[in-house]
Amino acid sequence: xxxxxxxxxxxxxxxxxxxxxxxxxxxxxxxxxxxxxxxxxxxxxxxxxxxxxxxxxxxxxxxxxxxxxxxxxxxxxxxxxxxxxxxxxxxxxxxxxxxxxxxxxxxxxxxxxxxxxxxxxxxxxxxxxxxxxxxxxxxxxxxxxxxxxxxxxxxxxxxxxxxxxxxxxxxxxxxxxxxxxxxxxxxxxxxxxxxxxxxxxxxxxxxxxxxxxxxxxxxxxxxxxxxxxxxxxxxxxxxxxxxxxxxxxxxxxxxxxxxxxxxxxxxxxxxxxxxxxxxxxxxxxxxxxxxx
Amino acid sequence: xxxxxxxxxxxxxxxxxxxxxxxxxxxxxxxxxxxxxxxxxxxxxxxxxxxxxxxxxxxxxxxxxxxxxxxxxxxxxxxxxxxxxxxxxxxxxxxxxxxxxxxxxxxxxxxxxxxxxxxxxxxxxxxxxxxxxxxxxxxxxxxxxxxxxxxxxxxxxxxxxxxxxxxxxxxxxxxxxxxxxxxxxxxxxxxxxxxxxxxxxxxxxxxxxxxxxxxxxxxxxxxxxxxxxxxxxxxxxxxxxxxxxxxxxxxxxxxxxxxxxxxxxxxxxxxxxxxxxxxxxxxxxxxxxxxxxxxxxxxxxxxxxxxxxxxxxxxxxxxxxxxxxxxxxxxxxxxxxxxxxxxxxxxxxxxxxxxxxxxxxxxxxxxxxxxxx
Amino acid sequence: xxxxxxxxxxxxxxxxxxxxxxxxxxxxxxxxxxxxxxxxxxxxxxxxxxxxxxxxxxxxxxxxxxxxxxxxxxxxxxxxxxxxxxxxxxxxxxxxxxxxxxxxxxxxxxxxxxxxxxxxxxxxxxxxxxxxxxxxxxxxxxxxxxxxxxxxxxxxxxxxxxxxxxxxxxxxxxxxxxxxxxxxxxxxxxxxxxxxxxxxxxxxxxxxxxxxxxxxxxxxxxxxxxxxxxxxxxxxxxxxxxxxxxxxxxxxxxxxxxxxxxx
Numbered sequence: 010x011x012x013x014x015x016x017x018x019x020x021x022x023x024x025x026x027x028x029x030x031x032x033x034x035x036x037x038x039x040x041x042x043x044x045x046x047x048x049x050x051x052x053x054x055x056x057x058x059x060x061x062x063x064x065x066x067x068x069x070x071x072x073x074x075x076x077x078x079x080x081x082x083x084x085x086x087x088x089x090x091x092x093x094x095x096x097x098x099x100x101x102x103x104x105x106x107x108x109x110x111x112x113x114x115x116x117x118x119x120x121x122x123x124x125x126x127x128x129x130x131x132x133x134x135x136x137x138x139x140x141x142x143x144x145x146x147x148x149x150x151x152x153x154x155x156x157x158x159x160x161x162x163x164x165x166x167x168x169x170x171x172x173x174x175x176x177x178x179x180x181x182x183x184x185x186x187x188x189x190x191x192x193x194x195x196x197x198x199x200x201x202x203x204x205x206x207x208x209x210x211x212x213x214x215x216x217x218x219x220x221x222x223x224x225x226x227x228x229x230x231x232x233x234x235x236x237x238x239x240x241x242x243x244x245x246x247x248x249x250x251x252x253x254x255x256x257x258x259x260x261x262x263x264x265x266x267x268x269x270x271x272x273x274x275x276x277x278x279x280x281x282x283x284x285x286x287x288x289x290x291x292x293x294x295x296x297x298x299x300x301x
Numbered sequence: 302x303x304x305x306x307x308x309x310x311x312x313x314x315x316x317x318x319x320x321x322x323x324x325x326x327x328x329x330x331x332x333x334x335x336x337x338x339x340x341x342x343x344x345x346x347x348x349x350x351x352x353x354x355x356x357x358x359x360x361x362x363x364x365x366x367x368x369x370x371x372x373x374x375x376x377x378x379x380x381x382x383x384x385x386x387x388x389x390x391x392x393x394x395x396x397x398x399x400x401x402x403x404x405x406x407x408x409x410x411x412x413x414x415x416x417x418x419x420x421x422x423x424x425x426x427x428x429x430x431x432x433x434x435x436x437x438x439x440x441x442x443x444x445x446x447x448x449x450x451x452x453x454x455x456x457x458x459x460x461x462x463x464x465x466x467x468x469x470x471x472x473x474x475x476x477x478x479x480x481x482x483x484x485x486x487x488x489x490x491x492x493x494x495x496x497x498x499x500x501x502x503x504x505x506x507x508x509x510x511x512x513x514x515x516x517x518x519x520x521x522x523x524x525x526x527x528x529x530x531x532x533x534x535x536x537x538x539x540x541x542x543x544x545x546x547x548x549x550x551x552x553x554x555x556x557x558x559x560x561x562x563x564x565x566x567x568x569x570x571x572x573x574x575x576x577x578x579x580x581x582x583x584x585x586x587x588x589x590x591x592x593x594x595x596x597x598x599x600x601x602x603x604x605x606x607x608x609x610x611x612x613x614x615x616x617x618x619x620x621x622x623x624x625x626x627x628x629x630x631x632x633x634x635x636x637x638x639x640x641x642x643x644x645x646x647x648x649x650x651x652x653x654x655x656x657x658x659x660x661x662x663x664x665x666x667x668x669x670x671x672x673x674x
Numbered sequence: 675x676x677x678x679x680x681x682x683x684x685x686x687x688x689x690x691x692x693x694x695x696x697x698x699x700x701x702x703x704x705x706x707x708x709x710x711x712x713x714x715x716x717x718x719x720x721x722x723x724x725x726x727x728x729x730x731x732x733x734x735x736x737x738x739x740x741x742x743x744x745x746x747x748x749x750x751x752x753x754x755x756x757x758x759x760x761x762x763x764x765x766x767x768x769x770x771x772x773x774x775x776x777x778x779x780x781x782x783x784x785x786x787x788x789x790x791x792x793x794x795x796x797x798x799x800x801x802x803x804x805x806x807x808x809x810x811x812x813x814x815x816x817x818x819x820x821x822x823x824x825x826x827x828x829x830x831x832x833x834x835x836x837x838x839x840x841x842x843x844x845x846x847x848x849x850x851x852x853x854x855x856x857x858x859x860x861x862x863x864x865x866x867x868x869x870x871x872x873x874x875x876x877x878x879x880x881x882x883x884x885x886x887x888x889x890x891x892x893x894x895x896x897x898x899x900x901x902x903x904x905x906x907x908x909x910x911x912x913x914x915x916x917x918x919x920x921x922x923x924x925x926x927x928x929x930x931x932x933x934x935x936x937x
Contacts, residue, residue, distance in 0.1 A: 022766035023313050027320045029760035029816060033775045035321065036813045037782075040790025043797060073666060076673045095693060102690045106683075116922060121697045123917045125874040127894045128910040132700030135707070138902065139546050140716040142703055158546050161532045175697065225781065233783025236876060240898060243532035244491065247672035250785050257789065257881075258379050262665065267793070270786055277783070328809065331801045372885040383885070540901025 041274070048267035065268035074252075078273065081249035085232040088170040092178035092227050093220065095171070100179045100219075101212075104186035115183075122176040130240045133169050134160055137241075161243030169237045174230065178223035185219030186212070214292060221288050229277060249273055335391060343368040344598045347380060348396035351555075351619045352445065352585060353606055361605050367598050376492070377401050384410055384590075393593035394602065399584045399654040402441045403434035411440040412589040418600040421607040421625065429584055429624045432654065441586035442603060445612075445621040448652065449490070449499060449581040452538060452557040452573050457485065457548035460572070467503035467576045470551050471522060473529045486531040488541050488550040493668035494655055496523070496533075498581045499551065502651075506578060509656060516667055523671045542571055553583065559620030579651025584624070701914065708907035725908035735909065738893035741804075745879075745889060746872035748808050750865050753815025758861065761823045762853055765832075773824060779817025784877040787813070792881045802884030810878035815868035822867075826860040827853075866920045873913070 051062040068074070103114055121129070136142055139158035147153045159165060189212070197207045235250030244251070249269065256266035346353075350373045358369045374380045377398055384392075389410050397405075405411050416422050419442065429443040451469060453462065462469070468476055470487050477484050489496055500519045501508050511519075531547050538556040541547050560567040587603050589596065605611060612623040711722035729735055764772055779787075791810050795802055830853070838852050876891040883889060890909075897906050 020309075020313060020316065022763040023316060024320075025759035025763035026767060026772065027317050028324075028756045029820070030772070030775070031317070031321050031324060032756060032809075032813060032816060033779075035324065036791060036794075036809055037778060037787065038775070040787070040794040043793050044786070044790050047793065047797075068662075073669055073673060077669065080673070098686060099690050099693050102686055106686070117694060118697070119924075120918055120921050121701060123870050123874065123921050124701070124914055125891055125894065125910075126876055127891055127898060128704075128906075128913060129700070131894070131898045131906055131910065132704040134898070135902065135907070136700050136703055138716075139544060142716075145716070158531070172697070172700070175693075229781060230783055233785040235785060236895070243530075243534070245527065245530065245533060245672060246674075247669055250783075252669065253785065253789065257792070258376065258382070262661070263382075263793070266789070270789060274782075274786060281781075328800045328805045330805060331803050332799075335801075370886075374885060534899075536899050537901040544902070 044267050044274075045271050048264060048271045050264055050267075065264050066272075068265055069268045069272055074269065077247050077252050078249050078269075078276070080246060081232050081234075081273075082276075084167070084170065084234075084238075084248065085228045087167060088174060088231045089178070089224050089228045091167070091171050092175050093223065096175055096178040096223065097182060097220075100182035100186055103179075103183050104189075118176050118179060122173070126173060126236055127240075129173055130169055130237055133165065133172065133241060137165055137168075160241055161245065163242065163246065165241040166238050166246075169241045170231050170234065173237065174227040177226040177230075181222035181226065182216055182219040185216050189215055217288055217292055221284065224284065225281070228280075232277065233273070342366070342595075342598075343370060344393040344593075344595055344602060345370045345372065345391060346394045346396065346602070347372050347374060347383075347392050349373065349585070352396055352615075352621065354615060354618050357606060357611050357615065360611070361602060364605070365598070365601060367601075369602065381405075384408075388592060389590040390592045392590050393595055394599050395588045395590060396444060396585055397588065399432065399434050399586065400657050402586055402588055403657055405588065406435065406440050410591055412591045412593060412596070413439050414442060414589060415600075416442075418597075419604050419607070421604060424625045424627055426624055426626045432584075433656070434654070435586075441588045442607070443624040444585045444587055444607065445615075446582060446584045446624060447553045447555040447621050448575060448583065449495065449551060450554055450557075450573050450575040452542060452550045452552050452571060454542060454545070454548040455570055455572055456545075457482070458572075462572075462574060465574050465576045467499060467551075467578050469549060469576070471500065471503050471526055473526075473549075484529075485549065486529045486547045487526075488531050488538070488547050488552075489526075489533050490551060490553075491533045491535045493664055494659070495581055497659065497664060497667070498655060502578045502580070503576075508653065509658065511659065513663075516663060520667050520670055523667075527671060554622070555620035557620070558622075559618070562617050562620060579653075582652050582654050584654060585621070704907050705911045705914065708904065708911040710904060710907075725904045726912075728905055729908050729912075732905070734888075735890075735893060735905075738888045738890045741887050742873055742890040745804065745807050745811060746869045749811035749815055749872045750869045752808065752812045753819050753868050754861050754865050756812070757816050757819030757864070758823050758857060761820060761827050762857075764824070764827075773820065776817055776820045779814060784814075784875075788877040788881040791878065795882065802882055803887055807879060807883045807887070807889070810882050811868075811872040811875060814871060814875065814878070815864075818867050818871070819864040822864040823857060823860045826857060830856055863924060866923055870917055870920045874917070 048065055049061045049063065051059045051064070099118075103111065103118075107114055137159035138144070139156050141159075144153075144156040144159065148156050193211055193215075194207055197211050202210070233250045235248065235254050238244070238246060238248050238251055253266050253269050253273075256262045256269065344367065346369060348371065353371075358371065361367070362369055372392070374383065377400075380395075380397060380401065381404065384405070385408070395405075402411070416438075422442065425443055429446060430438050435441045451462075451465075451467075453469075470489070473485055473487055476482075497519060498508055500522055501511060501515065504518055504522055505511075505515055531541070534541075535552065538550050538552045539560050541550055542560075554573060557567075557571060557573040560571065561573075587606075589599055593599060606615075607625065609625065609628055612625060612628050615621065616623055616628065707716070707718070708725055709721050709723065710718055711724065712719035760772070788810065791806065791813075792802075794800075795806050800806060834852055834856075874891065875889075876895065879889040879892050880895070883892065890913075894906060894909060897903055
């Protein structure tokens with residue numbers, strides 16, 4: 010009893026903090042560790058756990074698995090770049106051109122991303138399908154001779170991905186742009202810079218943190234995506250995410266799945282570090298250019 | 302900077318462990334509950350969807366007063382993964398495909414079946430018994446069967462296809478030119494094992510003993526075929542046909558039979574054929590798990606599901622075919638002759654189940670290479 | 675001269691308008707056709723609520739809905755509670771790792787989290803079911819609750835808690851009477867967020883829920899795999915309506931920049 014009282018008096022902060030810490034450790038970091046450790050496990054059908062091995066990694070490093078990871082990398086890059094080029098103008102518009110209806114525009118922007126990803130995918134399926142709206146419109150405008158089924162190909166997959174992740178690129182950029190000190194623009198204009206010049210040398214470099222965040226929030230999930238390629242792509246192309254899911258649920262080869270997952274995670278970490286360095290360098294370069 | 306107090310540290314460490322233990326306890330609750338409180342008046346069944354209807358289950362529950370809990374799974378490998386985790390504890394009865402029975406048998410997960418306890422066994426056609434995966438049917442009882450074939454749209458191909466061959470699926474490009482048809486796409490099943498079996502029947506006229514060179518040939522064929530494959534899907538057959546997205550689908554007979562039994566228009570518009578090179582046969586079997594605690598109830602359930610009255614309804618509802626000799630004509634009169642059970646005297650390679658002789662890793666890589674680009 | 679200056683602005687506006695159209699076209703079509711009377715999915719034949727009624731008659735769907743709601747509620751409660759406790763504790767004990775360990779929740783691909791959880795549960799022979807699913811959702815929830823509550827907490831005037839301590843209140847009492855009420859807006863905001871996330875989550879539910887329970891997302895996924903079905907339209911409309919209400923509430927509490935600004 011005395012110990013309980015003492016815990017409540019002095020150790021209360023620990024009692025409060027431990028559940029959260031334990032949750033993170035136990036449900037996130039330890040599973041990651043398990044993925045890493047088990048990717049070296051040698052497990053055979055009949056006899057169970059046999060020993061440690063690198064064989065799963067040597068399997069993963071064959072060209073075929075590299076191509077699969079490359080597929081995901083290309084998809085994630087395309088998605089991120091498209092989101093960036095479409096999203097930056099929208100963020101700019103929201104930050105600088107809208108005064109009164111800002112809340113409404115933001116609400117409308119965020120709403121689609123809070124819907125179920127399966128619902129989003131299905132919505133596009135419904136739209137792009139052979140008997141769907143787009144096909145009908147094109148058919149009645151005589152642009153195509155037969156209704157076409159626009160799903161089950163890479164176009165539909167990319168479309169679906171951009172659709173899911175666009176708001177995640179726009180928001181971080183908007184937040185950075187919104188917080189920017191407007192006086193910087195006035196100063197630049199005062200110093201004789203044109204609008205275009207201001208955008209290139211003031212707005213853009215200052216928004217790099219937002220771009221970086223947006224890139225992170227789009228690239229990482231789209232790298233691991235498997236629902237969109239499976240449903241909109243007809244399961245015809247193998248991506249990193251789909252192969253891992255297959256390994257776990259379809260082909261009972263968990264160890265290879267672990268190895269593939271570990272490689273993917275390591276790749277993402279390296280990419281994250283590389284991107285951060287890249288942005289850092291870009292910023293330095295722009296600063297130097299500006300000072301000339 | 303506070304002095305490092307060992308007593309404090311140990312106390313907090315204990316607190317840490319205690320909180321962790323509490324969380325673990327919450328996670329293990331269902332297991333503990335099951336271990337102590339499992340009712341004996343229930344059975345747990347693991348099976349694919351569309352094999353035993355909810356109605357049958359409810360009838361059984363009403364008749365015997367026992368509860369039946371069904372868990373569905375999407376693929377056989379999912380089933381195997383689940384069973385391996387816990388040795389099958391928590392489940393009593395399985396309903397799964399032929400080749401899985403051999404795998405499960407070798408893992409010692411199955412219980413020997415006492416045939417005397419099931420009255421309907423005598424009526425099961427010999428064609429479905431004593432196969433490689435369970436030589437004396439000690440561990441499994443067949444329940445239903447279906448075969449792969451081509452479901453096609455009569456609109457596109459005409460009422461009768463002249464040359465019944467798998468080339469309609471595997472060689473659609475060249476074929477459509479030769480026969481003056483419009484270019485068309487196809488739909489293939491999603492399980493690479495099934496695809497491999499059909500491809501090797503078409504290309505090599507055999508399915509056993511495939512070596513590396515054979516697999517290479519099959520891989521080339523599948524990669525070439527991919528250009529006109531709309532999708533690899535085993536579930537949306539009726540969708541693809543009704544929506545006229547593709548005019549021909551390689552699928553199990555049960556899909557089309559279900560369509561035709563339940564929609565008279567489907568009989569006119571679509572047909573089902575088994576190509577001349579042969580096809581893949583699939584037999585679903587009951588198997589009892591070693592970990593079962595309620596064997597008598599399981600026998601009663603198997604008996605009930607296999608009875609003629611239930612099979613009649615099941616066949617009509619799902620399009621699967623019964624293994625019971627007496628059930629054949631009841632339903633088959635109303636549909637295409639393709640569904641009449643095949644030449645049953647010989648067990649030929651032309652109509653055979655999946656074997657377990659493919660190296661999974663090679664299959665894996667083959668399937669991956671087909672889908673990489 | 676004037677045209678040259680206005681033209682880019684007009685183009686800019688049109689571009690943004692097109693983007694919003696792109697974002698909403700599928701949703702509009704989906705919702706409109708959920709009220710379609712005909713059984714043939716794409717041909718409009720009148721307004722009808724039949725698909726909504728059909729939903730009410732699908733027992734599997736109702737069970738999945740109940741499961742999703744239970745999981746979402748419990749996960750929200752757990753993540754808000756645990757997250758808030760942690761943030762409050764940081765007032766007295768703040769090791770360097772306390773907040774950094776939560777960044778990973780948002781950075782990692784969900785598929786990795788889901789697979790990791792599945793592997794760990796399998797390895798430790800923890801049964802997959804409500805408990806495993808709720809733990810996963812709470813984990814995601816924590817990744818959002820902690821930054822949100824923390825930023826609100828750091829805006830609180832520390833002199834209030836110091837004053838209360840000076841007046842002789844134990845940490846417990848300070849917590850209950852001073853800190854908790856001041857933090858409540860952030861509870862509500864992050865609670866809405868986590869609830870919506872949990873309802874919409876697919877990856878964790880797909881891997882970690884086991885076979886005996888099925889959430890709404892997994893149910894819709896298995897329906898979508900079978901092709902086009904107007905009932906999916908109907909349930910999507912309902913989900914969209916619920917999400918909109920939550921997002922509307924969220925927008926008014928201005929938490930979005932707190933989440934995205936924390937990177």
